[in-house]
Amino acid sequence: MRDALIELLCRRMESDPEVFFVSADFGAPALDRLRADFPRRFVNVGIAEQNALNLATGLALEGFKVFVYGIAPFISMRCYEQARVDLSLLAQTRELNVNIISVGAGMSYDVSGPTHHCLEDVPLFRTLPNFRLFSPSDAYLVERFAEVCLAEPGPKYLRLDGKPAPVIYGPDADLDFGRGFSELAAGSGACLVCTGFMTRVGLEVRRALEARGVDLGVVDVYMLDSADAAALARVLSPYRVVLTLEEGFVGRGGLDSLVHHCLEGAARGPRVFGLGLPHRFFFDNGGREQLHRLAGIDAESVERAVLEKIKSSG
Amino acid sequence: MVDFGLLRDKARWVFEQTLRIHAACPETRLASSLSCVEILVSLFYGRVLDFDPKRPLAPARDRFVISKGHGSICFYPILADLGFIAMDELKAPCSPASKLKAIPDTLIEGYETINGSLGHGLGVAAGMALGLERRAAAQKVFALIGDGELFEGSMWEAIMFCGHHRLENLCCVLDRNRLCMLDYCKNIIDLEPLGEKFTAFGWQAERVDGHSPEALVASFERFRAGGRRRPTVIIADTVKGRGVKRLEGDSLCHIRSLSPGEVDELLGADRDS
Structure with a gap:
């Protein structure tokens, strides 16, 4: 899922100079190309989720379409107050496009144990006004929603599984994100x-x-x-x-x-x-x-x- | 040339107006709004910031992020005086028709970000500075922070980030009024030596009298001159509750309110003297 998303973003970054990628020290093989090809629009803030969201907010206020990438339980809950104040609240009065790519939904990180299970993010982000909460079941869905992320402002939380997903929709599925x-x-x-x-x-x-x-x-x-x-x-x-x-x-x-x-x-x-x-x-x-x-x-x-x-x- | 006489007059007027706003809305944080009067006056009347009150979000503006939002009620009269908001707004803050709350928000023209919660502003300002730098834009980013919020870990995440990335277009002004809500910072966790801490994190640190427009403007001009290849912090030594004897030196002044009668007495006594 995450590889499909990062590869798509990588392609889009070639033509769209407004896309910015912020990682909270989280990687993926697909990310290696992105950070090599776009060093001026990739930044690793380190293990600092609060700063990742604060920084993303500032970049978004400067007009960038920002993707913030981190491990699910940490990029959701370690910085929940930043999500609330800087994204959810601010988005009601300012246009900003910040997309949290949260990897490791649910029990994806099964044997890592309960600190790495992410079991609370759905209710937490469902309750934040102005946030969109995306919970995909396959990689094609992710690619299609990435287009929404690039085209539409607002804070969004993308809850991606940490393991490869089977094909459920395929490339030609009739999807309606308004219906959801x-x-x-x-x-x-x-x-x-x-x-x-x-x-x-x-x-x-x-x-x-x-x-x-x-x-x-x-x-x-x-x-x-x-x-x-x-x-x-x-x-x-x-x-x-x-x-x-x-x-x-x-x-x-x-x-x-x-x-x-x-x-x-x-x-x-x-x-x-x-x-x-x-x-x-x-x-x-x-x-x-x-x-x-x-x-x-x-x-x-x-x-x-x-x-x-x-x-x-x- | 900067007219420092004008700046002192403005500071006096802003002080009085801040007291009047507090009298109308006692929930406003008076003491922490009085420590940064000269900082804000220097930024806005000392030819430091580029701004356009009629286009408060114009791309050509310098960015000014207030992180210690609750302690910036003194910004309201400045915004009214410069035409960001109507002067009438000052008459009835916190009333149903007013956009001026006890804690400011982005509905007020001139406020860049939400700031009611501490520990956010510097990181957001860092994102703006990084974005401007990556666009090779000439605008500067100023962030006003309080010393109490330095107890938040997110501040140090941002301080580390700015230093490492050498965000030389960022100027952080630290209103060093030495007080939190319940006590002096040094009795909670001593923050000093602050200059050395910022320097160790890759910043250019200056320490100035935060009630001296001359010292503040000189510091801002040194920042604007550029060439530092690192972010700047101006540690402005200030007095919480500055100008109100009852508040100055009171470790609980953050949560003290003055009654409308006390405000009248203060302003009347000042006029008489």
Whole structure:
């Protein structure tokens, strides 16, 4: 994901002199070319996330389109006050284009342990006014949103997975960032609403359930700040059961909150259940799948939960 | 030539107006706004800054970032006098129709950034300076910071960055009024030796009497002359609550308010004397 983004930015920096890249001492193979080719528009501030955002704000006020690059839990939470004051607040009165590229969403850095898991950023950035919060499930989505970042001002938080992602959309997908979600598969009876890494799990669960005669709908929400609530409600309303699936804490303002809110006030509609992490940190070892098994959000656990909720909502 | 008589007159007028604003809105931070009167007057009347009140964000302007926003209420009368905002704005600060709050924001023409939280301004100013330098633009960036906010780690992140990148188009003015909210800085964590600290981080440091327009303007002129190949910090030694005996030397003056009656008495007594 990040390589696709950096390679695209690298190409754009050749023709657009306004693009500036700020790293908080975080690298990638693709970044080596960018910093070699554009030394005057690349700066590494060191392990100093607060300064990375302060600096990005100043550059943006001078008209640059700034991309700030760092490790997810640190570039989101170490400098959250800078995101709030210098980006969210200031963007209400000044035009500025700052894009936080946050790498290592959720449990991407699985065996590194809980300091490197990033489980809180979705509610934190969903609550900041003027911020756009992008949670992609594949690299093509990232490339397409990069065009939005270059074209449209405002602060944006790009929540990228730390590991390679399977192709979900491909290069010709019909994407609508104003709508902010895609119905990947229409189903009947039950629908799984996912975001980011969990969308691939959702599709896996759909395939598994197909064999058991269950037609599970799958929706991928990629704009977590601004998905079109009315449009999402129209898609979800016909279902009897809607389950949200996220690699974040349940009931704490994440994807489940977004879905509950979009269905709020409906006279009739689906029963909504949240699947995600229990509200604790994970010190456990063994990799992401193992962590997901422990948390009950691996494909098998989700499959069981879907069947159980369909049954209990019958 | 800079007319220092004019600067002293302006400083006196700004002092009086700041007291009147405080009388109208006691939530304003008076003491920390009185330590930087001469700094702001020197910047805006001492032929230091290039600015256009009718086009406050014109690209050709010098940038002036105020990091210690709560302690810059004395900027309001200057902005009104120069035509950034209407003079009538000074009459009813913090009223529903006014854009002047107890802590300033970017709705007020002349304020470049949000500043209600400390430890932000210098890093943002560094970004502006880097951006201008990368565009080979001639404009300078000035940042007014307080000494209390030097307890924020983000300040030192910015100080390190500016020194390393030799941002010679950046001038940081440190209002060294020696006080935080609850105590003298030296009783909390001693900040000295400040000049040596900035120098060690790659800055050109000057120390001046922060209430002397002559000393301040001379420092600013040395900065403007350029050729330093490093950022400049002007450590302006000041007195918090300057000009109000009840506040000067009171370690809790940051949170002291004067009543409208006390302000009247002060200004009346001054006029009589």
